[in-house]
Amino acid sequence: MSRLIVAILVGAGASAVLFAVATSDASRIWGVLGIAVAVGILAALLRRVRGSAARASSSPGAGGAVAPRPTGGGRRIARRALLLTAGLGGAAVVAWPIRDEVAAQARVLPFRHDLSDYVRGPGRAETAIEAFIVARGDPTVTDVVVYPRYVLFTAPTSPGASTYDSFQVRGGRLTRTGPSSIQPDAVAEFSVEDIAWGAIPALHEQLGEAMQADGGELGGARRQAGVQRSSRDGGPTRISVLLYDAYRDGTLIADQDGTVLEIS
Structure with missing residues (x-):
């Protein structure tokens, strides 16, 4: 769960920071950094709680040995796909309300002429x-x-x-x-x-x-x-x-x- 939260916030943060840099909006950058710090602390706490629970469940009982946890390539691929989807979802949450600005910035990339410029950009x-x-x-x-x-x-x-x-x-x-x-x-x-x-x-x-x-x-x-x-x-x-x-x-x-x- 902590990795899923981190993936969502990484996607959202990357989207917001890239947009803030492109539009020279420093206030958005500081806001994203503040959220990132808070999420990092939350993720660390969740990982500690999860680690403690895992250690407790893996402690051998009266019967002796502990059965190993099943692993497999299919599970790893599914987990990575889930994290990627979560990251893209986080980016979309940030980008959708400002989609017109994001589109204007994206249109700049193939051109030397800055179409996002408020003075010379059409519209x-x-x-x-x-x-x-x-x-x-x-x-x-x-x-x-x-x-x-x-x-x-x-x-x-x-x-x-x-x-x-x-x-x-x-x-x-x-x-x-x-x-x-x-x-x-x-x-x-x-x-x-x-x-x-x-x-x-x-x-x-x-x-x-x-x-x-x-x-x-x-x-x-x-x-x-x-x-x-x-x-x-x-x-x-x-x-x-x-x-x-x-x-x-x-x-x-x-x-x-x-x-x-x-x-x-």
């Missing part, structure tokens, strides 16, 4: 927006910043509130990181449902092509995209894409439908 920004709406139940924000591995939001503390908090979507999960360092005015609010998030990869590519045409290849360029209103007094909502390396930077501004307005 990736939309998954972060969907996670935000589902968790919050309200699409209202004042600012969104899209990075390759996570997306940041500034939004009302609760729907309709006049105070604002910072939120983060990483690995398909929304977390509240605390009060926003800058408390915006209500005129800065907009709905994430009004933005053409699917246009961001094409806008990023267009900016990159413009910068390369102007000054050659970009070395180790970093990227991000943001959405907010064009002024502190409100104004239309704008999508901005920023691309930069050690020597140059470029910005593309588009309207909320993804129509390019300016490249600089």
Whole structure:
């Protein structure tokens, strides 16, 4: 039984750690390590109890010799198959709730182009927006910043509130990181449902092509995209894409439908 428990937890832990490393989610790694330590202690206790019971049952009685326990290759194969199935089951338990993220990470492997990137991965920004709406139940924000591995939001503390908090979507999960360092005015609010998030990869590519045409290849360029209103007094909502390396930077501004307005 202890080996079965360990197999299940090893599968679950391996699945969670691999996903956490791929998405740079350190909190998930620490959680898995904590569970692994607890399970290791439990498994050790179970093995000790089982060992004590086995020794007691194998002690010779008044009749003398103890009959040896039957062994066989068939039993070993069946036991290993059971442990393997348990391990795969444990991995599936962890992977199923985050299957969309796991699939996105898996699709990255055959390509040099990172399809899991929230900025340039097709459909990736939309998954972060969907996670935000589902968790919050309200699409209202004042600012969104899209990075390759996570997306940041500034939004009302609760729907309709006049105070604002910072939120983060990483690995398909929304977390509240605390009060926003800058408390915006209500005129800065907009709905994430009004933005053409699917246009961001094409806008990023267009900016990159413009910068390369102007000054050659970009070395180790970093990227991000943001959405907010064009002024502190409100104004239309704008999508901005920023691309930069050690020597140059470029910005593309588009309207909320993804129509390019300016490249600089």
